[in-house]
Amino acid sequence: MQSLPDTLCYLNGEYTRLDQAKVSVLDRGFIFGDGIYEVVPVYGRRLFRFEEHMARLARSLAKVRIPNPHAEAEWLERARRLSAAHSAEDQLVYIQVTRGVALRDHAMPVDLEPTVFMMCSAMKPATAEQRHHGVACITARDFRWERADIKATSLLPNVLARQISADKGATETILFREASNGIKYLSEASASNVWIVHEGALLGPPKSELLLEGIRVELLRELCEEVGIAYNLRPIPEADVFTADEVLLSSATKEVLPVTSLDGEPVGHGALRGKPGPVYARLYEAYQRAKLAQSI
Ligand SMILES: Cc1ncc(COP(=O)(O)O)c(C=O)c1O
Structure with a gap:
């Protein structure tokens, strides 16, 4: 396995080191790829077109019937905290929301708590x-x-x-x-x-x-x-x-x-x-x- 960078990530309400974050093997993101993601570019630790990325996240979640777990201001606060903790000036904030953890069955279980994961990485721009x-x-x-x-x-x-x-x-x-x-x-x-x-x-x-x-x-x-x-x-x-x-x-x-x-x-x-x-x-x-x- 590649060694993971020692950076901060966000998982289900907690900030933790990326190499220590763990999700259940029954997470539907792991079992079915049943989740939605976003990638927001960050320049000089400032988020670019953040509102537009959040609007698309909301649209994708609605299309697959996963409730949006956060208001835009909450996403912003979390993204800024991860960005501030990262050493690179230009970054990508990755956001993933899966349907949550349940016994394996294709049909969508009701009342699941979505799994929310966010991390920040250095942007690798074109050379x-x-x-x-x-x-x-x-x-x-x-x-x-x-x-x-x-x-x-x-x-x-x-x-x-x-x-x-x-x-x-x-x-x-x-x-x-x-x-x-x-x-x-x-x-x-x-x-x-x-x-x-x-x-x-x-x-x-x-x-x-x-x-x-x-x-x-x-x-x-x-x-x-x-x-x-x-x-x-x-x-x-x-x-x-x-x-x-x-x-x-x-x-x-x-x-x-x-x-x-x-x-x-x-x-x-x-x-x-x-x-x-x-x-x-x-x-x-x-x-x-x-x-x-x-x-x-
Ligand atoms: C399949 C696909 N199309 C288009 C894009 C470009 O989208 P965006 O401009 O939001 O990065 C992406 C981004 O990763 C993608 O995965």
């Missing part, structure tokens, strides 16, 4: 090299379930998807799902949302139950408006990704990150083929400004 040259991605069929809008802890499908690119030394696996018309459309990546740039506009897939609404989906809409980039969510056929001017990933840790190689082929056209493009550069700059302005 200067990745930002300068962009990253490589591999494409695959989206073989996950049809409720990918729920931020569920049962992530085995995402783990398997991620490993397809990890095995090839690439950064992400970009997923396509075949629709009833036989066309494959972009959904997202194993742990990121995916964007393309076409004629100067940033395009992403429409919100649906087939993909997670990343917190950066709305943030990028705001940033596009701020810097004057057209933004549109619409179905994106696979062919449009392979012929895009730019391809970008977004997530709490990746922020926005340029994809410059897809299945071994360079992304983009002309002088920018295989290089990060101008829309990425403008959004990355705007993102850095938003971090300073919007962290609490």
Whole structure:
């Protein structure tokens, strides 16, 4: 087993060392992956887009009928306490709520007390090299379930998807799902949302139950408006990704990150083929400004 860092975590009302926190083997999170999670980025010990992350946590919990155990102010207080105790300036606060502990039975038991776990870790941002040259991605069929809008802890499908690119030394696996018309459309990546740039506009897939609404989906809409980039969510056929001017990933840790190689082929056209493009550069700059302005 990897040794655990000697940091503080929160478990069911108590702050304890991460290497001493214990949950029951009958926790439905352990038995079924029956839980919800959130990952909130923290810059200079200030939480970024916290309200939006809490709104998504509440939505995911409601979708799986787990009561939200805390009000937003209580989540904030706990997140701040963990953040203050951690040595890194830039961090990720991880929150997990499972349905609780019960004898194993698929049906949801009534009146269970949810298990609440929170920890803080150092943010591992993209490297200067990745930002300068962009990253490589591999494409695959989206073989996950049809409720990918729920931020569920049962992530085995995402783990398997991620490993397809990890095995090839690439950064992400970009997923396509075949629709009833036989066309494959972009959904997202194993742990990121995916964007393309076409004629100067940033395009992403429409919100649906087939993909997670990343917190950066709305943030990028705001940033596009701020810097004057057209933004549109619409179905994106696979062919449009392979012929895009730019391809970008977004997530709490990746922020926005340029994809410059897809299945071994360079992304983009002309002088920018295989290089990060101008829309990425403008959004990355705007993102850095938003971090300073919007962290609490
Ligand atoms: C499957 C999936 N899609 C998209 C995202 C991006 O979401 P966010 O911008 O909230 O980090 C994540 C984040 O981890 C994810 O796991």
